Amino acid sequence: MAEVYVLREGNLIIDGFDSVTAPATVTLVVYEEDNENKYLLVDAGSLWDTPEDLDDWLSDTPYDITHEDIYAAIITHNHPDHTGLIRYLGGDTGATIYGSDSIFHNRKPHIFYIDESFSAKDITIIQTPGHETSRDQSVLVDTPKGVVAIVGDLMLNEKEFTNIADFSQWPPEHNGYASDSRSTIKNLEYVYKVIPGHGPSFEPKNFI
Ligand SMILES: [Zn+2]
Secondary structure, three states, rough: OOOEEEEEOOOOOEEOOOOOOOOOOOOEEEEEEEEEEEEEEEEEOOOOOOOHHHHHHHHOOOOOOOHHHOEEOOOOOOOOOHHHHHHHHHHOOEEEOOOOOOOHOOOOOOOEEEOOOOOOEEEEEOOOOOOOOOOOOEEEEEEEEEEEEEEEEEOOOHHHHOOOOOOOOOOOOOOOHHHHHHHHHOOOOOOEEEEEEEOOOHHHHOOO
16 A cells, blocks of 8 residues: 655635746655655646755655655646656656656756656556646555545646536646546546645545
8 A cells, every 4th residue: 555645735826817826736655665665756846846845845754755765756747837846856866757758858958767667556647638738647546545546737626626617727728638537537436535736635525
């Protein structure tokens, strides 16, 4: 079983056309492999976040780790509020980044690479296109309490889960794909908690 820690809870405050405050959710997933803990991020902060911020968030977990101990990150989509810290992860060798290759065109010359063959017990990547590209993805994590779905900006917050056709807060690039992907998540009845890109976690069973 894996463990999930929301390191920084996302938010979305739209205060007029030019004023948007939108920290994105950053999530740590911890699992055991070959008798050692593996530390994985799902989404990696914003361009204005710093490695010190990440270390601060990590200090609130039970693990004595820093950004250098993060061996990999799964990026839900290639927007700068979700990719900002990837170049700092993993120490000298860099971390493995799982995501759309367009991420890397924005970030050269940093040390990391794409390996699409991600495989870990209790962690599954599913394709949930719509918000940014056809390559957007979500992560399902099997924890002792049940399956957690980390969905990035497929759903900015709980409001969008309750009404999958509501794109009023931030329109996706492809409404049709986004509606289908939201339905995919909503129909996963075994999911007990959803972690959205810009709001607090919520329990979907409250709404079904
Ligand atoms: Zn975002």
